[in-house]
Amino acid sequence: MTVKAWKLEKSAKCYNCGDATIHDITVDEYTMEIRCRDCGFARYYTFHMVNLPKK
C-alpha cells in the first residue's frame, strides 16, 4: 500500500537564513521534511505512528 505524501506550505522563520520565508513541508508515512524556499535549507523529522489504546 502506498501512502501519498502530504504537500503543505507554511510561512515560518527559517533557522538557516533567519528570514520569514515560505517553507515547503512534505509529510509521508514516516518522515517530515521542511524546506526553506528561499535558501533551500531542509530539516527532517522521523516519527512512527503508534496507535495508543483508548482508556
Ligand SMILES: [Zn+2]
Ligand atoms: Zn532559509
